[in-house]
Amino acid sequence: MLMSSKGDHGGNRKTYGYITGIITLLIQLDLSSAFDTLVKDTLLRRLQNTFGIDGIALNWIRLYLQGHYQFVRVGGQTSVSKPCLFGVLQGSVHGQILFTVYIAPIAHVVAGHNVSLA
Numbered sequence: 560m561l562m563s564s565k566g567d568h569g570g571n572r573k574t575y576g577y578i579t580g581i582i583t584l585l586i587q588l589d590l591s592s593a594f595d596t597l598v599k600d601t602l603l604r605r606l607q608n609t610f611g612i613d614g615i616a617l618n619w620i621r622l623y624l625q626g627h628y629q630f631v632r633v634g635g636q637t638s639v640s641k642p643c644l645f646g647v648l649q650g651s652v653h654g655q656i657l658f659t660v661y662i663a664p665i666a667h668v669v670a671g672h673n674v675s676l677a
Contacts, residue, residue, distance in 0.1 A: 602661045
């Protein structure tokens with residue numbers, strides 16, 4: 560059986576699909592602020608236990624994650640600087656790689672529920 564639908568408000572987006580008895584599920588994750596919520600200790604444990612990074616390399620990453628501060632400036636007023644306890648730097652290549660390592664277990668969670676990532 561073939562089904563089709565048009566987009567809302569007379570849009571021209573069309574969706575076609577065949578009903579085959581297989582359930583399809585789409586999950587979208589909003590990761591827009593996820594870089595800011597990363598728990599650094601969890602990341603370091605994951606690097607060591609899952610990816611086998613330890614010694615000097617792990618210590619280098621630990622040092623990379625430390626010593627960052629943030630503040631807010633509105634007009635001519637500046638707040639007191641506070642240490643960044645969570646997250647990784649978003650504007651760096653290292654931050655993106657470390658975030659990818661941090662979310663790596665998602666694939667295991669999905670596979671553990673017999674869901675295909677196709």
